[in-house]
Amino acid sequence: MIQIKATTPVYDLVHAHPDIVGIMVDIGFTRIADPAVLNTVGHFVDLRKGARLMQISLAKVKQDFAKAGYEVVDDDQ
Secondary structure, three states, X not given: OEEEEOOOEHHHHHHHOOOHHHHHHHHOOHHHHOHHHHHHHHXXXXXXXXXXXXXXXXXXXXXXXXXXXXXXXXXXX
């Protein structure tokens, strides 16, 4: 399983693992598919902040990423 940090900016995650855009869209982060959003907001929003903004639980984010072969590591745990 590939580990990614919940505190890494989404922009960096997408550039390291382009396939996560589809995972994020399926979870509900639909605007991340827009390159303009990724290139602006994506630089300072991480998975934890994005989940909070979109009112999606971090547990759901972790669960859906796990189904796709990613382990989301939350530094606050």
